[in-house]
Amino acid sequence: MITTTSDKAFSLVGSQYAVADAKPLSPDDYRDLVKRRAISILHITPDEQEWADNEELRRETEWKIMEKIHSDSNLLPIDFLSKGVERAKAVCRILAPSGLGTGFLIDRGMIMTNHHVLESAQEAGNSYAEFGYEENGNTIKLKLKPEELFITSPFEELDFTIVACETAGIEEIVPVKLLRSPTTITRGEYANIIQHPRGRKKEIALQDNTVSYVYEKVIHYITDTEPGTSGAAVFNNQWQLVALHHAGWYTDKAETEAVNEGIRISAIVAKLIALAQSGDAAAVQLTQKLEGTSPYLGFYDVEGLIDDSGDLAEIEIPSFKGDKRFADIGFWNIEHFNSSVKEQRVKDIARIVSEMSMDALGLVEVERGALDQLVKELKVRGASMDYVYLDAGSRQDLAVMYDTTTTKVELRNDINRKYSRLLASTVNGKPAFPDNREPLFALCTVNEEGQDIQFLMIVVHLKAMRDALSTSRRTVAAETLAVIIEDLKQTDEFRELPIILGGDLNDDAGSASLRPIMNSPAVITLTLDDAQAGYLSYIGNHQSLIDHIIVTKDTKTGVITNGRQKDDAGIVRYDKSMADYLKNISDHVPLVLRIVYKDSPAEIGTLTHAPGPNVIWAEESTLEKALLKLNLSRIHLEEERQYYDADKDRFDMVNYYRSINLQGGGSQLFQQLHRLLLDTHTSIFSYASSRAQLYSGVDLRENGNLHSLYSGKTLDAEQLIQEDFRTEQLRQEFMASLALHGQANEEGFQEMLEEKFVYNVEHVVPQSWFQKASPMKGDLHHLYICEKECNSYRSNIPYYDFADYNPEAYRETIRNECGKRGGTIRFEPESGKGEAARAVLYFLLRYPGKIQKQGRVDINLLLDWHKNHPVTLHEKHRNQAIYALQGNRNPLIDLPEIVSQIDFGG
Known part of the structure; x- marks a missing residue:
């Protein structure tokens, strides 16, 4: 010290x-x-x-x-x-x-x-x-x-x-x-x-x-x-x-x-x-x-x-040869490989493909006629290959070519149909995926020498150019891909399967337009270290690394070597070993990776991600992603996917509370639950990110709409999302204006901001009670949708029940459909009493001692509301959704009967 x-x-x-x-x-x-x-x-x-x-x-x-x-x-x-x-x-x-x-x-x-x-x-x-x-x-x-x-x-x-x-x-x-x-x-x-x-x-x-x-x-x-x-x-x-x-x-x-x-x-x-x-x-x-x-x-x-x-991990390799110890996968924009392709170019490309000996190769900017010629030429060279094809109706279609002796490939157009509304997203009337170039989804199974691996392959070709509109279209496409991959990993079919996305993304790894997909918590970008080393995949006039490989974190990548250098992905620089490659073949070079077979002893690449809490900052909650996730949530409801999966939730609850002695009680049970909620709170959200999660999924009702906590009114989710982002934009502009005039640090500035710019979200435990500190401010368990009028009306007033209220002691006011207030010291909501009570009780368990000043929380009142207003289906849906996002649960929703065993005095 x-x-x-x-x-x-x-x-x-x-x-x-x-x-x-x-x-x-x-x-x-x-x-x-x-x-x-x-x-x-x-x-x-x-x-x-x-x-x-x-x-x-x-x-x-x-x-x-x-x-x-x-x-x-x-x-x-x-x-x-x-x-x-x-x-x-x-x-x-x-x-x-x-x-x-x-x-x-x-x-x-x-x-x-x-x-x-x-x-x-x-x-x-x-x-x-x-x-x-x-x-x-x-x-x-x-x-x-x-x-x-x-x-x-x-x-x-x-x-x-x-x-x-x-x-x-x-x-x-x-x-x-x-x-x-x-x-x-x-x-x-x-x-x-x-x-x-x-x-x-x-x-x-x-x-x-x-x-x-x-x-x-x-x-x-x-x-x-x-x-x-x-x-x-x-x-x-x-x-x-x-x-x-x-x-x-x-x-x-x-x-x-x-x-x-x-x-x-x-x-x-x-x-x-x-x-x-x-x-x-x-x-x-x-x-x-x-x-x-x-x-x-x-x-x-x-x-x-x-x-x-030679100590560097990033790796460029002059050539590549498949290895039966691995599933060898690649991506290549051949550029203008269409039906009018010359015979010599077909032969040159066939030579490269046969030498690489890939199990599956995603191809960009191809046409069926050229691919048919390529398959024939490969057969002449002794390579048995076929392809699946996504016809975009242009000369820039997508395909996966595969070795028929090792690999089975199923084109999954059903995934395109499932997410068709998301894939049809537009920017200023222009499609995010231009010229009908939706992603190609292919389920691949590679089997060699008794070993096998299955994975979902996604081939993409995003919008080119760096002007504002093209960049925005590319950004929305990246947002869409992130939402789709994150959702696929929640399904039974793909929960345990690696997902590999690659192709021509038309921007650098560090660009703002690709940040939504590369920063998705579900994936890792294998080409990021290559970008940091200054390596190239596009070798034309504006040389850059715009082709990428992105994989989900459950992918076991094999090691690719070049002498002493090792990496989990390789850029195959045929232009350094083939004369006139740029002129005769393509202005892109292939990218490759290897996947280790299940239970294989082969060396595994250094595919790691840092442990610890995942802090999600406000800038990651974009308007586009919030609207995409809302659209996806509504699609799930329309497909009759369960609003609340009771069987899965029971299974999760058993595992979650396994370490808790539920027969105990008093302060010991309080402390056990507190430690559990703290240790499992692994994702900490900013307030802006939490609002987006509420609007787009967490607080949705069975009909795809939102209801206000206090008034019970039906609210339109899309309208609230757009209003929220407009409010945030106006708030930032207002702050900048005040800062320009030196007023940003004046007394009462923050209070004035909160009063002027109100969101349609209620902190059941008011922010002023815990000094607006994180992680409390963004904790989804005590955030509920509530129209701003009721939000402002309640303000930071403690809850109260007016059953025995003395009207001569306080001036009583009623706000239409929001609730009842006694001056500035009592508030009783029109609806949502049970939800509010359980949210506050959760807060006391998760954050003991964080509510400043005594007398703000009436424990007996909350226990009465909890008893008289049972847990709703909506609360169970919320709890399950928040568990998937934050990592922790609300015990008062899962186990409402244990409330009498807990000493909320801590």
Whole structure:
């Protein structure tokens, strides 16, 4: 334990602290950086041939970038300040025994700062992080936990430390994500620094630092104020993290101008990846959550930061040959493989397919006539192959080609029909899946030498182009695929079967448009590490990795090797071994993976996902996904799928309460149930995500509509979803406007927001009773649909029963169909008493001691309501749905009779 902290603030001032081996970028690398920033800032489409070795064009473009930046310096988007405020929440003050520094949250319970602030795990163990240490802020002091995670790079290398910390009170702070790309800032752009200078309250150097030079590992930025603070976060104008502030020095004796030096985040990320590949478990945990992609390898990237590039896991392979120990699966966009294909091209493609010896190969942009020719040519080469085909009615159809000696494939058009309403989703009248290019679903069974494996294969070809409409269509398609896969995994047929999705997704792994499918909790993207390494699948003019393989987490992938390199997927670069591949074959190369047969002793790939709670942030609850899930829920009801599966629920209940002594009672039973609810609460939802879950499925009634908790009125779910997202948008715009005028921190601001922007969701335990803290705020068990008028009418008033109410003591009011109120201290709902009572009792079990102030909860009243208003079918449906989402259950719904055995005094 530390008892004192030095008042000294870490701030390295002096040119002697500059990184010693700051190598400048090569002319080619710097020219490429300027070109890529011009794409982002000037919105140009560069001619690659024109840019080759053209320094004059680089200088001209760089001047245009600077001119654009400085001419627009006072014209920033309206949300610039509100985004900055959100970023600032993640910045904290570090209190170490030897001094004060700055740090920032990079993941849930993980902080980054400088090595010279926290040099060792021992020092970190005696240090704290202070969040909210700012004007009008609520300071939260948390202990650092190096025993859980500690990574450091010495001062003379990259001068960073990453350490775990406690999370109580900061659950809803959105971390500052580490980005893989080294192309986030260039010379002439502004750098914004959020810091605790000299240990003071949080401050921001806004539009006050201009980048003067970009090196391989560091950037320099000039300011006319004091040098920055050790461990501060450095952002570009899009609030992307670009550097970790490291040191600074004055350039003149009068100290009127300072040069700051920041360690490039891309260099730190590359170091983390190198550590992960060498077996560092902490680095593995961090790199699994990296965002963005690197457009190339070797540009102040992984090369040069590790001793042997053979240690990398990402793998490109010159060729591929199937192996009978595995089910070999691939995906390939052959490009324009239509009925008019030339005979020589058919022969060339047949050579590749026969050499690969795949069990199943998903094909994109094909036609039946060309495939028939391919099958004949393969037969000439001794390969017995056939195909199933999804006719989109265009020249860009989909197929799965398979080895008839090892594999059986069944085209599952019934899945397309089942989800037809989702697959028909549109954006501004345009289909999310263009030209009728719905996904191809195929059930594959591979059997070799007495071993077998079955899996569902999904072949896709999403909308191309990067304009706003095309991106939106691709995003909705990705949302649709995520919803379908998540739903399939809930069915008896596919619950235990791997699902493998692949094809041409037409965007990068780190893109916003593919985030819905790649961030789905059901899947892992096998090509993500290849994207981070800068590998390619599209080898045309705008080289990139836009073909991907995504698998559900129950997939046992085999290892693909290339010499010493190993990976769970491979990119087959035939263009490096075949002359004129790009001209004669395709501008895409195949992607492959292997699945291990059931009970096979073969080596399994490193397909892992981090354990622990799955925090679902508000931005993941998009309008599109909420509407898709609502549509899906209604489809299930129309198909007469059970609204509530009683048999399954009984089975789940037996397993869930197996560890509880239900014959016991008193405080012991209370504590047992509390521990069970806590330990099984494995998914923590933000409030926005919870609202979307309520609207789209959790709170639906048997007829597919919603009912208000307090009034019992029927409400339209689609209308509520759209209204909710409109309200959230207006709320964000209003916050940005107030922030622009400096009013965001005024007293009563949050209360005013809550009163002005009300949602159609009721916290049965009002938010003000637990300071709006997480996970209580988003816990689905005490959230119910309730129209905003009744929500506002109840406010945060405790429940009451007016049977023996004295009308002379209080002024009694009645809100039509919402309930009855006595002043501001009593409220009795018109309906929903039993549901409300059981939700509050759950809250007391799950969060003992969290309700502030005595007298807000009348236990006897709740027990009476629980007894007099039995558990409804709707509650059982909710409880089952929430169990699938959150992981925990409400015992008062499952076992209503045990309520008399529990001592709710804890």
